[in-house]
Amino acid sequence: MTTVIDVESVSKQFKIHHERHQSLKERLLHPRSGTTELFDALLDINFKISDGETVGILGHNGSGKSTLLKCICGVLQPTSGEIRLRGSLAALLELGAGFQTELSGRDNVYLYGAMLGFSRKMIDAIFDDVVAFSELEHFIDTQVKFFSSGMYVRLAFAVAVNVNPDILVVDEVLAVGDERFQAKCIDRIRSFQQEGRSILLVTHDADTVRAICDRAIVLNSGKMIADDTVQESLRIFREYLLGRAVEHDHVGTQANITIDAVTTPTGSFEVRNGAGMHFDVDISSESGFSGNFVMEVFTRSGLLVSRSDVQGSPVNLTPGPNRVGVDLAELPLLDGVYDINVGVVAHNANTVIAWREKAASIQVIYDGREGGIVELSPSIRQQ
Amino acid sequence: MDDDTSAGVERRRLDDAPVRVVSARASLPTRLRNLSSRRELLTSLITSDIRIKYKGSALGLFWSMLSPALTLATYYMVFSFFLKNGIPNFVIYLFSGLIVWNMFQTAVSSATGVIVDRAALVKKVSFPREILALANVGASVIYFVIQLAVLAIFLLIVGHEPAWGFIWILPISFVALYLFTASVAIVMSAVTVYLRDMRHLMDVLLQLWFWLTPVVYSYENSLAETLHLHGLASIYFLNPITLIVLTFQRIFYASTTVHSTITASTVLHILPTWPVSTYFYMNLGLLGIMIVLFLGAVTIFGRLEGNFESEL
Numbered sequence: 001m002t003t004v005i006d007v008e009s010v011s012k013q014f015k016i017h018h019e020r021h022q023s024l025k026e027r028l029l030h031p032r033s034g035t036t037e038l039f040d041a042l043l044d045i046n047f048k049i050s051d052g053e054t055v056g057i058l059g060h061n062g063s064g065k066s067t068l069l070k071c072i073c074g075v076l077q078p079t080s081g082e083i084r085l086r087g088s089l090a091a092l093l094e095l096g097a098g099f100q101t102e103l104s105g106r107d108n109v110y111l112y113g114a115m116l117g118f119s120r121k122m123i124d125a126i127f128d129d130v131v132a133f134s135e136l137e138h139f140i141d142t143q144v145k146f147f148s149s150g151m152y153v154r155l156a157f158a159v160a161v162n163v164n165p166d167i168l169v170v171d172e173v174l175a176v177g178d179e180r181f182q183a184k185c186i187d188r189i190r191s192f193q194q195e196g197r198s199i200l201l202v203t204h205d206a207d208t209v210r211a212i213c214d215r216a217i218v219l220n221s222g223k224m225i226a227d228d229t230v231q232e233s234l235r236i237f238r239e240y241l242l243g244r245a246v247e248h249d250h251v252g253t254q255a256n257i258t259i260d261a262v263t264t265p266t267g268s269f270e271v272r273n274g275a276g277m278h279f280d281v282d283i284s285s286e287s288g289f290s291g292n293f294v295m296e297v298f299t300r301s302g303l304l305v306s307r308s309d310v311q312g313s314p315v316n317l318t319p320g321p322n323r324v325g326v327d328l329a330e331l332p333l334l335d336g337v338y339d340i341n342v343g344v345v346a347h348n349a350n351t352v353i354a355w356r357e358k359a360a361s362i363q364v365i366y367d368g369r370e371g372g373i374v375e376l377s378p379s380i381r382q383q
Numbered sequence: 384m385d386d387d388t389s390a391g392v393e394r395r396r397l398d399d400a401p402v403r404v405v406s407a408r409a410s411l412p413t414r415l416r417n418l419s420s421r422r423e424l425l426t427s428l429i430t431s432d433i434r435i436k437y438k439g440s441a442l443g444l445f446w447s448m449l450s451p452a453l454t455l456a457t458y459y460m461v462f463s464f465f466l467k468n469g470i471p472n473f474v475i476y477l478f479s480g481l482i483v484w485n486m487f488q489t490a491v492s493s494a495t496g497v498i499v500d501r502a503a504l505v506k507k508v509s510f511p512r513e514i515l516a517l518a519n520v521g522a523s524v525i526y527f528v529i530q531l532a533v534l535a536i537f538l539l540i541v542g543h544e545p546a547w548g549f550i551w552i553l554p555i556s557f558v559a560l561y562l563f564t565a566s567v568a569i570v571m572s573a574v575t576v577y578l579r580d581m582r583h584l585m586d587v588l589l590q591l592w593f594w595l596t597p598v599v600y601s602y603e604n605s606l607a608e609t610l611h612l613h614g615l616a617s618i619y620f621l622n623p624i625t626l627i628v629l630t631f632q633r634i635f636y637a638s639t640t641v642h643s644t645i646t647a648s649t650v651l652h653i654l655p656t657w658p659v660s661t662y663f664y665m666n667l668g669l670l671g672i673m674i675v676l677f678l679g680a681v682t683i684f685g686r687l688e689g690n691f692e693s694e695l
Contacts (some may be wrong), residue, residue, distance in 0.1 A: 015693045025580070074405045074509035076692055083405040091509070098508045102435045114427035115508050143438075166400070 001050035002086060002168055004198045005072060010081035012042040012067055012222075035102065042078070043222045051087075051166075052196040054189075056209035056230070058237045059219035065202045068219065069093065069171055072200065087166025087198075090116050092157060099152065101145035105136060108144050109159055118163045126162045129292040133184075134158035154181060161188050170191055171202045186212070206234050210302035228300070238355045256286040257317065257340060273335065273366035273375060277328045281342050283354065285317040289344075291353055293324055296341040299373055305338065310345055317344070329354040331373045335366035408689070414681055417511045419523035424510055428518035433525065451482075451530045455537055463653040468555050469643040470601065470651060472636065475534075475543055479635035480528040480598035487564050487624055488589055490523035495575050495582045502695040512691070513684055516572040520565045528694035534635065546637040549630075549659055555666045556630040562673035563623045566680035596624045597632075603639075603652040626669055629654065630662055 003129045010303075016037045049055050053208060059065040070076040072083055073091040097107045098115045109130055111124040131140050136153045144152065160170065170189070189212060192199060203209060209216050209230060216233035218226035218240070228234040260282040271277045281293075293313040297305040315324055326342075343355035368375070409417070437443045455478055462473045470476060494516040498505055501515055538545060559655040575581040597606070602625070620626060632654055633639070639656045643649040657665075 015690065032571055071405060074403075075507060077405060077407055077689060085403045085405070087400045093507050098504055100431055100435060102438050103431055107431060107434065111427050111431050114424040115504075115510055117421070117424070117510075119423050121428075 001052070002088045003048045003084075004051050005049040005200065006084040007045055007047050007068075007072070008082050008084070010042055010068070010071060010078040010083060011040065012043045012064075012071060012076065013079045014039045014041050036274045037352040040222050042071070044081070045219075045224050047217060047224065047227050049198055049200065051198055052193075053215060054088050054193055054201065054213045056213035056216040056233075057200065057202045057219060058204065058209060058216055058233060059202075060204055060205070060364065062221075063219040064222040065204075065219050066093075066171060067222075069169060069200070069202050073169055085167070088117065088163075089167040089169060090160045090163055090165035091169040091171075093169070093171045098154070099144050102143060104143055104154055105140040105147070108155070109140075112159050113158065116160065116163060116165075122163065126164070129343075130158045130162045132156075133162060133188075147190070150181075157185060161185075161192070165197070167200065169200045169202075179180050206237065210234065210298070210304075235357045238352070238357055248305060257283060257289060257344060257354040258285075259283050259354050259359060260321075261341065262342060262356075262360040269332055269360055269362045271362055271364055273333060273364055273368070274330055277331055277362070279326050279360065281324045281326065283315075283317060283322045283324060283344065285319060285322060287319050288317060289353070290316045291344050291346050294343050294345055295326060298339045298341070300339065303373070305333070305373060311347075315344065316348075331364060333364045333366075334368075334370055334373055334375055335364050336373065338362050338364065391509065409685060411678060411682055411685075413469065414511065414513075414685055418513060418517075418681075421511055421514055425514050425517055425521060428514060429521040429525065430472045432518055432522045441538070447526055447529050448533060451526075451533045452537075453541075455533060467645060469645040469649070470604075470643045470653065471641050472541075472543060475538065475541075476601070476632060476636045476653065478530075478534055478537070479631045480596070482527060482534060482588075483560060483624065483628050483631050484593060484596060484598050485530065486523045486527040486560065487567075488593070489526060490520040490564045491567050491571060492582075492585060492589060493523070493587045494519040495571040498572045498576050498691070499579065506692060506695060512688055513569050513572075513681060516568040517565060518567050520561070523564070524561065538635065544637060545635050546633060549634045549662060552630055552659070552662050552666055553634055555670055556627050559623070559666060559670040559673045560627045562670070562677045566673070569680045569684050573684045573691075576687070576691055592624075593620070595619075595622055596628055598628060601651070601653045602629065603654055607652075607655075623669060623673065626665055630666060633662060 005018070016039050045068060057065045057068065067076065069091075070093065072085070073076050073089065073093060075091075075093070093286045098112045102109060103111065106127075109127060110120060110123050114120070131137055134151075134157070136151060136155055136158075139147065139151065144155075147155070168189070189199060193212075199212070201208065201212060213230050216226070216228070216230045216237075217224060218233050218237045220240055225240065228236070262279055262281050264279045269279075291314070292310055293308075293315045294310050295308045295309075299305060315322075338361065339358045340360045341355070341357050342359045344353045345351060346353055366375070370376070387604070394633060407594050433447075435443065437446060440446060442449065455474065458477055459474045497515045497519055498512060505515075570684065571581060571585060600606070602619075606619070607616070610619055636654065639652070639654040641653055643651050
């Protein structure tokens with residue numbers, strides 16, 4: 001496997017000016033005033049991405065993930081260290097940043113393409129695809145300043161994915177556009193994967209990483225704290241999130257809630273389709289806490305099947321061991337293995353207090369002939 | 384969608400692909416290589432600059448020809464009827480220097496604030512940032528060529544012959560002008576990021592600079608004697624535009640010594656009476672200095688570029 005992105009001991013420092021003197025007068029009058037503080041946005045980051053891999057970079061706001069991405073795209077230069085890139089790269093950072101609003105959509109496609117480093121000839125060849133993908137056939141000769149923000153982003157996305165780069169870098173842009181366009185973007189990213197291109201995806205959304213990535217890197221305050229399989233990285237990410245939640249809420253009573261075990265009365269996690277299921281979650285708490293219980297069900301491929309209402313299942317934990325029972329009536333799932341995540345969140349549902357990734361896996365047995373994950377049992381007859 | 388097939392055909396051998404390195408400081412050869420590999424972007428930026436400028440105007444790019452033509456016509460009227468200064472064909476003298484000055488002035492004043500104005504782009508998209516300044520220089524080269532064409536047409540109409548023996552020096556002089564303009568534009572665009580009032584200062588400096596350049600007046604006729612007396616002539620020539628303007632005037636105005644149109648007996652020394660070889664060697668020397676200056680400008684830009692993101 002060829003390495004397409006090689007990040008070697010990359011660090012990035014920013015200067016933070018506390019007093020900005022940008023005019024000549026101010027600089028002359030206060031040559032030394034104003035303090036400058038150095039801030040480490042990235043500290044000694046090392047990783048490699050091979051051809052065909054899809055890697056997620058997870059981290060919270062301010063963890064340095066966007067800085068890292070900008071360094072990889074060459075928008076920023078690292079303070080020290082080196083990034084070696086092989087093959088063409090298209091970045092979906094702040095879509096449409098390169099647009100000239102006075103120009104038409106058509107002119108902007110060429111200009112944006114040129115900025116990404118693609119020749120006029122190459123853009124000529126893909127121009128129709130770009131327009132078709134963006135669904136802006138009627139507006140392509142309109143000045144971009146009359147575009148809605150959605151149209152803006154669609155056009156930029158269409159250019160970036162249709163130039164067929166070897167490496168696609170995506171920064172939380174999947175959250176834009178309507179749902180249908182989002183689905184189209186995900187489709188496009190999947191076909192990118194099938195074509196064996198490399199994708200680097202930056203997000204703070206665990207679901208996206210689970211759905212798309214082969215591997216994930218977790219950043220925290222500029223340091224890389226994990227570079228592992230998606231499952232393991234997500235676990236570390238959640239763990240960190242836990243630590244932060246405790247730190248942030250600094251309410252002593254919320255600390256030290258752990259999910260000990262998920263068990264079934266029979267000890268078996270096998271269940272027949274359509275049958276009911278019961279399992280118990282043992283939670284130990286050092287102090288009293290009231291919050292909400294949350295359960296997620298995932299397919300093995302990382303698709304979220306269901307997440308329980310994060311505000312609808314209140315639990316009052318008492319100091320010591322607690323048990324929460326979960327009943328699933330008439331499981332409508334088709335055969336396969338499903339992973340269950342359980343956790344406790346605060347009442348406002350913004351803070352995860354305790355979380356256990358893959359707390360249990362259930363095996364669903366199904367004898368029928370329906371395919372997919374959900375049993376709909378449609379009644380079909382000719383009329 | 385037919386992407387699958389096209390992608391299959393084009394399915395790449397990445398092992399052979401060149402490796403690009405992003406690191407703290409790129410060497411000068413790397414910077415120049417990056418610049419030359421993005422010529423296509425430069426062309427796109429130049430055309431979009433020009434398009435934006437004439438967007439919505441009915442005559443479009445024709446204006447860039449019409450406005451110098453009208454300026455030329457105005458000067459012609461003013462200097463042949465109202466402001467007679469004794470210099471015959473003064474319009475040709477004026478215009479041949481003015482096209483040089485215009486190229487320098489337009490490029491530098493538009494490039495000075497370009498990085499600050501396009502901060503959004505600079506912070507989001509990766510490309511050699513010098514290209515933004517070079518695009519402004521490129522646009523002014525196009526206006527220069529148009530003005531040169533207007534001048535040529537004017538010469539044809541009035542039947543004025545340029546100095547054919549000197550015309551081959553024009554490309555050398557032009558390249559020197561381009562490199563000087565580009566150097567100043569590149570450095571000023573970066574400096575303005577740190578010192579925002581550079582653009583206001585630059586407006587004033589450019590005015591002063593204009594009068595230090597023999598465009599409106601004749602160096603030989605008004606200044607040369609005094610400057611030589613005080614030994615200041617070499618300082619006057621420190622301004623690289625001076626030599627370029629003199630070369631253009633020598634080529635298009637052609638005559639060095641003329642009879643005044645006011646009193647026929649008065650002889651005016653308009654241009655230096657150097658032979659063609661002097662013009663050639665001086666321009667060649669200037670070109671050499673300008674190449675060094677340009678490399679210096681790219682290096683300085685590289686140094687200043689590192690902290691753009693914390694200033695923009």
